[in-house]
Amino acid sequence: MVRTIGVGSSVFACGWILMGLEIVGGRMLTPYFGGGTWVWGSIISLFLAALSLGYFFGGLLSRRFPQVWALAGIIVLAGAALVPVALAYPLVNERIAEIGIHERWGSLLAATTLFLLPSMLLGMVSPYSVRLVTHRVEDVGSHAGSLYAISTVGSCLGCLVTSFELILRFGIRQILLYSSAALLLTAVWLAGTWLLAVPRAERTGP
Numbered sequence: 001m002v003r004t005i006g007v008g009s010s011v012f013a014c015g016w017i018l019m020g021l022e023i024v025g026g027r028m029l030t031p032y033f034g035g036g037t038w039v040w041g042s043i044i045s046l047f048l049a050a051l052s053l054g055y056f057f058g059g060l061l062s063r064r065f066p067q068v069w070a071l072a073g074i075i076v077l078a079g080a081a082l083v084p085v086a087l088a089y090p091l092v093n094e095r096i097a098e099i100g101i102h103e104r105w106g107s108l109l110a111a112t113t114l115f116l117l118p119s120m121l122l123g124m125v126s127p128y129s130v131r132l133v134t135h136r137v138e139d140v141g142s143h144a145g146s147l148y149a150i151s152t153v154g155s156c157l158g159c160l161v162t163s164f165e166l167i168l169r170f171g172i173r174q175i176l177l178y179s180s181a182a183l184l185l186t187a188v189w190l191a192g193t194w195l196l197a198v199p200r201a202e203r204t205g206p
Helices: 002-033 037-064 068-098 103-123 125-133 137-169 172-196 200-204
Strands: none
Touching: 002 037, 002 068, 002 103, 002 125, 002 137, 002 172, 037 068, 037 103, 037 125, 068 103, 068 125, 068 172, 103 125, 125 137, 137 172
């Protein structure tokens, strides 16, 4: 039960931060590539492509390394990947805008450069989590449905809170750095709840 709570809350947090990143992404690109629909089209398309890659690689790795430490490591990497985005996004956008290509292609290139890695890593969390909490084939469907539902609720709240509150109260760089810290704490929480569920005899030994 403790393990399920740890995994479920981690999936929720990662879904929240993923959608928050997508909302913030629009604010990051608009000053450099305009406010046309191509900016949001680029961001949405990139995140969907990155999620597809994340689902694929997350499922593949969970089969080879079905360990909570691997999932915690993925979450840590996702948090670490946000730090250079927070620090360098103005420079990245400026350099891409200076290339002189049309804004629609510039926005797509910028979105890919900034968001592909962190969003792909966050996409790996849900399929990996399904593998960790599933021990019987007949439970795969219910666990997958529950965890993806929790992730989607997190994404919904992340979208609303980020767009309604966080962007008004904090700068883009602050939101990204806070999100990075939240992912690191999520990884610690996940590992801690997993250890807590280990029987005392296994923790202390003979």
